[in-house]
Amino acid sequence: MRAQLASVATRFVNATSRRLGRGQGTVAGGRVGLRVDPELLEHLSTGRQVVLVTGTNGKTTTTRLVTVGLGASGDAVASNETGSNMPEGHVAALAGTVAPRAVLEVDEVYLPRVLTATAAAAVVLLNLSRDQLDRTNEVRMVAGRWRAALAAAPRTHVVANADDPLVVWGAGAARDVRWVGAGLRWQRDAVGCPSCEGRIEFGEGGWACTSCAFARPVPVATLAVAPDGSATGVWSDGTVRPLALRLPGRFNLANALMAAVACEACGVEPDDALSVMATVEEVAGRFTVREFGDVRARLMLAKNPAGWEELLDLVAQGHVPLVVSINARVADGGDPSWLWDVPYERLADRTVVATGDRVRDLSVRLHYAGVAHTTEEDPVRAVARAADHAAGAVDVIGNYTAFHDLLEHSA
Amino acid sequence: MKGALRVAVVYPDLLGTYGDGGNGAILARRAQWRGFEAELVQAVSDDPLPEADIYCLGGGEDGPQVRAARSLVDDGTLARRAGAGAVVLAVCAGFQIVGRSFPGAEGEPHEGVGLLAMETVKGEGPRAVGEVLVDVTGLHDLPVLTGFENHGGRTRLDDGTTPLGHVTVGVGNGGGDGSEGALHGRVVGTYLHGPVLARNPALADVLLSWALGGASLAPLDDAAAERLRDERVSAVSRRHRRGLHRRTGSDR
Numbered sequence: 001m002r003a004q005l006a007s008v009a010t011r012f013v014n015a016t017s018r019r020l021g022r023g024q025g026t027v028a029g030g031r032v033g034l035r036v037d038p039e040l041l042e043h044l045s046t047g048r049q050v051v052l053v054t055g056t057n058g059k060t061t062t063t064r065l066v067t068v069g070l071g072a073s074g075d076a077v078a079s080n081e082t083g084s085n086m087p088e089g090h091v092a093a094l095a096g097t098v099a100p101r102a103v104l105e106v107d108e109v110y111l112p113r114v115l116t117a118t119a120a121a122a123v124v125l126l127n128l129s130r131d132q133l134d135r136t137n138e139v140r141m142v143a144g145r146w147r148a149a150l151a152a153a154p155r156t157h158v159v160a161n162a163d164d165p166l167v168v169w170g171a172g173a174a175r176d177v178r179w180v181g182a183g184l185r186w187q188r189d190a191v192g193c194p195s196c197e198g199r200i201e202f203g204e205g206g207w208a209c210t211s212c213a214f215a216r217p218v219p220v221a222t223l224a225v226a227p228d229g230s231a232t233g234v235w236s237d238g239t240v241r242p243l244a245l246r247l248p249g250r251f252n253l254a255n256a257l258m259a260a261v262a263c264e265a266c267g268v269e270p271d272d273a274l275s276v277m278a279t280v281e282e283v284a285g286r287f288t289v290r291e292f293g294d295v296r297a298r299l300m301l302a303k304n305p306a307g308w309e310e311l312l313d314l315v316a317q318g319h320v321p322l323v324v325s326i327n328a329r330v331a332d333g334g335d336p337s338w339l340w341d342v343p344y345e346r347l348a349d350r351t352v353v354a355t356g357d358r359v360r361d362l363s364v365r366l367h368y369a370g371v372a373h374t375t376e377e378d379p380v381r382a383v384a385r386a387a388d389h390a391a392g393a394v395d396v397i398g399n400y401t402a403f404h405d406l407l408e409h410s411a
Numbered sequence: 412m413k414g415a416l417r418v419a420v421v422y423p424d425l426l427g428t429y430g431d432g433g434n435g436a437i438l439a440r441r442a443q444w445r446g447f448e449a450e451l452v453q454a455v456s457d458d459p460l461p462e463a464d465i466y467c468l469g470g471g472e473d474g475p476q477v478r479a480a481r482s483l484v485d486d487g488t489l490a491r492r493a494g495a496g497a498v499v500l501a502v503c504a505g506f507q508i509v510g511r512s513f514p515g516a517e518g519e520p521h522e523g524v525g526l527l528a529m530e531t532v533k534g535e536g537p538r539a540v541g542e543v544l545v546d547v548t549g550l551h552d553l554p555v556l557t558g559f560e561n562h563g564g565r566t567r568l569d570d571g572t573t574p575l576g577h578v579t580v581g582v583g584n585g586g587g588d589g590s591e592g593a594l595h596g597r598v599v600g601t602y603l604h605g606p607v608l609a610r611n612p613a614l615a616d617v618l619l620s621w622a623l624g625g626a627s628l629a630p631l632d633d634a635a636a637e638r639l640r641d642e643r644v645s646a647v648s649r650r651h652r653r654g655l656h657r658r659t660g661s662d663r
Contacts, residue, residue, distance in 0.1 A: 130428060134540050134561055138472045191424045192475050199457065334541070335559045337604045340433030360639035364609050367635045368433070368440050 006037035007044065010095040030088030033095060041087055044094035045102070045118040048078075051262055052114060054106040055126025055167070056139075056253045057307045059085065061247065061283045062126060063105040065259035068280060069273030070101050070211040070266060076101040083284055086110055086207040087117070089164060103268070108142055112149035122157040124258055126182075128188045129306040130341075132333030139189050140164055146170030157265040159258055162219045169194035169214075180261050181222030182254035185313070186306035187370065188341075214222065223257050225250060227272050233257045233270075241274060246281045251310040285403070289409035294382060295387040296390045297323070297396045297410065301403040303332065305341035308397075312346050315395050321386040322347065323393045325356035325379045325402035332400050336361045351389045355382035356402045414447035414525050416622060420464035421489070422456040422471075425479040429561065431469025431502045433606035437615055438465055438622075445629050451577045460488035464622045465498040468505025470561070470604060473516040476504040483508065483524050498622045499598040503605060506592065506600035507531040507564055514564055528569040534585055538563045543581030543603055543649040549573045549594040550617055556591075557610045557643040558603025566602075569592055575601055580651045597621050605622070610638045610643060 009032030015167045033040050053063045060083050067079040076099035080089045085105040094102055106114045108128065115123060126148065128139045143166040149159055151173035160171035162179035166189065171177050184190070185295075190207075198211025205310050208215035218236070225231045231243040231253045241260070243253050262274035266339070282288040289298050301340050302311045315322060328336045336358050344366055352373040354362045361373050376382035379402065386394040398406055420427075435451055441451035454460055456479060466489060471479065483489050485527035489509075491590055492538035493499050493639065510529040512520045518533035533609045538561065547557040556576065565585035568574060574584070575592030583591030583602060592601035599618065608615040620628055 078615035131502060133429060134559075140472060140474065168625055188424070188427060192478070197478060335429075335561065335604065337433075337559060337606060340430035340436075340606055340609070341427075360635070360642050361609075363635045365433075366637050368609070 001039045003043035004158060006033040006040045007091075007095040009033050009036050010040070010091055014092055017143045026094070027084050027088045029095070030084070030090070030092040033091050034087060039089045039117075041094075041114070041117040044091055045120075048094075048099070049101045049266060050118040050120045051101075051103045051122045051124065051266060052106045052111065052118065052120045053124045053126070053262075054111045054303065055124075055161075056108060056129045056131050056263065057310070058126045058251060059105045061252060061286065062259050063103050064256040064280060064283045065256055065277045066262050067103040068276045069259050069263040070103065070268055072263070072272040072276045073101075073268045075100050078108065080104055080111045082283070084401055087114060090114060090118075109145075112145050115149050115153055120153075120156050122159060122262050123153075124262045125158065125167045125171055126255070126258060127164045127184060127306065128170070129186055129304065130338065131304040131306075133338075134333050134335045140192075140194055143167070143170040143194055147173050147250060150174035156382045159262045159265060159352060161254075161258065162217050163207070165190040165200050165214070165216075166194060168177055177217075177220075178261050178265060179217045179219040180258050180374050181219035183223055183250065183410040185251070186309045188305075221257055221261050223254055225253065233260060233274075235270075241270060241321065243274065244278045246278065247283070247287055249310060249314045253286055285407040290407065292410050294392055295383055296393045297383050297406075298394075299403065299406060299410070300397045301400065302397050303399040305338055308342040311397055312343065315350075315397065316346055318395055319350075320393050320395055321351040321353065322397065323353045323355060323379070323382050323386045323390045324362060325382065325398035326354075326359065326362045326397065327357040327399060327402040327405075328361075329357065332402075344371055347371045351386065353382045353386040355379045356398065379406050415450045416442050416465070417450050417452060417461070418442075418465045418467065419452045419454045419461055419464040421454050421460065421466050421468045422479045422482070423453050423469075425475035426469045426471040426505050428472060428475075429470035429503065429604045431467070431505070431606050434469070434500055434502065434608045434615075435465075437465040437606070437608040437612075438467070438619060441612070441615055441631060442619055442623070444631055447623065448507055456482050460486050462488070462492065463497065465500070465618060466492065467499040468499070468508060469606075470503030470505065470611040472504075476508065476513070477515050477521050479504075480508045480513070480521055480523055484522055490524055490526065492595075493575050496597060498618050500525060500608075500618055501526075501535060501598070501600040503560075503562055503602055503604060506602060507566065509598065509600055510566065510593075527593045527595050527600055528572045529566055529593055529600075531564040531566045534563050534565040539582035539585055539602075541581055542643065542650070543583065543591070544579045544644060544647055544651075545576040545581075545591045545601075545603070546579055546582065549575045549592075550614075553613050553617065554611075554640075555579075555644060556601075556603060556607070556614065557640055557647070558601070558605045558607050560602040560603055561604065568594075575599065580647050609636065610639060
C-alpha cells in the first residue's frame with residue numbers, strides 16, 4: 001500500500017516537473033517516492049528480472065544495448081534511459097510500468113546498495129578507472145566494495161570484463177561469473193595488484209600479477225577485431241558471432257559483447273539480442289550527427305583519460321576539424337588536471353578548436369602538447385568556427401556537462 | 412652543463428593519479444623551447460631510479476604511496492642525488508613521501524625519504540579538496556601560486572623548515588599555521604595539482620634555472636598560461652569572498 005502510494009507520488013512529481021519544463025523529470029519524483037517509502041526500490045523490483053550495468057565508462061550505452069537485447073524476447077523492458085543512475089532515477093524508471101524485465105544503469109559507488117535493493121538477476125561490470133577524483137573514492141576502494149557486495153549475492157549472475165584487473169578483483173568473490181574478453185585500452189589504474197600489493201604485468205592476450213596467483217580468468221566470450229575493423233565475439237564453445245554495430249569504435253564492440261553475454265545469462269539467445277543491438281544508431285545523443293545551423297557535427301562524450309584514450313583512436317582516423325569542449329562543473333568533477341593524462345599530442349595534425357568553461361586549462365594543455373589550436377569561449381560559436389575550415393562537417397568531443405550543453409543547442 | 416638536461420618523472424605507475432606527470436613534461440618542454448637539450452624519463456618503480464637533474468613526484472593512492480616510499484628509501488638514488496644538488500619537485504603524496512614520515516591507509520606511520528624536515532599525519536575530518544591560492548614567501552619574486560588540492564593528510568613543518576608560502580584560499584599543509592608546501596635547498600614540496608607548473612610557469616622557470624646552473628632564461632610565450640592564471644585567481648577569489656569555497660580540514 002505504502003509502495004503504491006510512493007509509486008504514484010513518484011510518477012506525479014515527475015510528470016509535473018516535466019510539464020513545468022524542469023529537467024527530464026526523473027530525480028525529483030524519485031526522491032519524493034523514496035521519502036514516502038524508503039524501500040520503494042525493493043518493492044518495485046519484486047517479481048521483475050533486473051539487470052544492473054556499472055563501470056566507469058560505457059554504462060549508458062551498454063544499458064541501452066542490454067535493454068534492446070532483452071527486448072528481443074518480446075517482453076517489455078524498463079530502463080533509466082535518461083542516465084539518472086542513482087536510486088532516485090531507478091525508482092522513477094520502475095514506477096508505473098509492469099515490464100517484467102528492467103535494465104538499470106548504476107553509478108559505480110552505488111552498486112552495493114542497489115544490488116541489495118533489487119536482488120538483481122545479473123550485474124554487468126565494464127571497467128574501473130580514475131574519474132572525478134575530487135568526488136569519487138579511489139578505484140581500488142570501489143573494487144573492494146563491489147567484491148564484498150557480490151560475494152553476498154550468490155543468486156546474481158555476474159558478467160565481467162576479464163581484461164580489467166580491478167573488475168576481476170571486484171567480481172572475483174561472486175559465485176557465478178561469466179568473464180568476457182572485452183579488452184582494456186587504458187591500463188594505468190590497474191598496475192598495482194589489488195590482491196597482494198604486487199605488480200600486474202600486461203602481455204599479449206592477458207595479464208598476471210608478478211608476485212601472486214592473481215591473473216586473467218578464462219573468458220566465455222572474447223572480442224576479436226580484424227584489421228579491416230570487422231568484429232566477432234568468439235564464445236568458448238567455438239561459436240563465432242558477428243558483431244555488426246552502427247555505433248562506432250572498438251569500445252562499443254566491447255560493450256555489445258558484454259551486453260550479449262548478459263542477455264544470454266538472462267535467457268535470451270545472444271544471436272537474437274545482437275541482431276537488435278545492430279540497429280541502435282545513437283545512445284542519449286552520443287555519436288549522433290547533429291546540426292548547428294548548417295554545420296553537421298558528430299557529437300561524442302569523453303569524460304576521463306580512459307574514455308579519451310578510446311575516442312582518440314576513433315577520431316585519429318578522421319580528418320575533419322575537431323572541437324574539444326571541457327567543463328569542470330559538479331557532474332564533471334572540479335579538477336581538470338586529468339587533461340594531462342590524455343595524450344593530446346596525437347591531435348597534432350588536426351585542426352582543433354578549444355572551448356568550454358575550462359577552455360583555458362585545455363589551451364595550456366594543447367600548447368604543451370604541440371597542438372596548434374584556436375580558442376572560443378562559447379561552444380556553439382566554436383562549432384561554427386571549426387566548420388570554417390571544412391565543408392560544414394566537424395567532430396565534437398565534450399566531457400559530461402559540455403556534451404549535454406552542446407546536445408541541447410543542436411537540432 | 413654537460414649533456415642533456417634529464418627530467419625524471421618518478422614512478423608514474425604509482426604516483427600518477429592526478430595528472431602531475433604534466434610537471435615533468437612542462438619542464439622538459441620549456442628547456443627545449445629555449446634551445447637546451449632536454450630528455451624526459453618515465454622512471455617506473457620496477458627499475459632502479461635513474462640519474463637525473465630534476466625529479467618530479469606526483470600524487471597517488473594510499474597503497475601505491477607506501478610502495479613508492481619504500482622503493483625510494485631502499486633505492487637510495489633520490490636522497491643521494493638531492494644531496495648532490497639535483498632539483499626535486501614533490502607534489503601531494505609525493506610531497507608527503509619526501510618528509511620524514513607519512514600516514515598509510517589506516518593512519519599508521521611510514522618512513523619517508525627525509526629530504527624535508529616535516530611529518531604528515533592523517534587529518535581529522537573531511538579531505539581538503541578545492542582550489543588554492545598561495546602567497547609565496549619562500550622564493551623571491553614569484554607571483555601568487557594557483558592550484559587544486561585533494562588530500563587527507565596534515566603536514567607539520569619542523570621549526571626552521573621554510574614553507575613555500577601561505578594560503579589565502581584553501582587549506583595547504585593544514586597544520587593550523589596557514590603554511591603551504593616546504594622548501595629546502597633545491598627541494599620543493601607542495602599540495603598543488605593543476606598540474607602546478609602548468610598554472611605557475613614562473614615556478615617552473617625557478618626549478619629549470621636551478622637545474623641549468625643558474626642560467627638566465629629567455630622569456631617564453633606564456634599567454635595561454637597567463638589567461639588561465641587570471642581566470643583561476645579571479646574565479647577563486649570571487650568564490651572565496653562569497654564563502655562558497657570548501658575549506659575542509661582546516662582549523663584556521
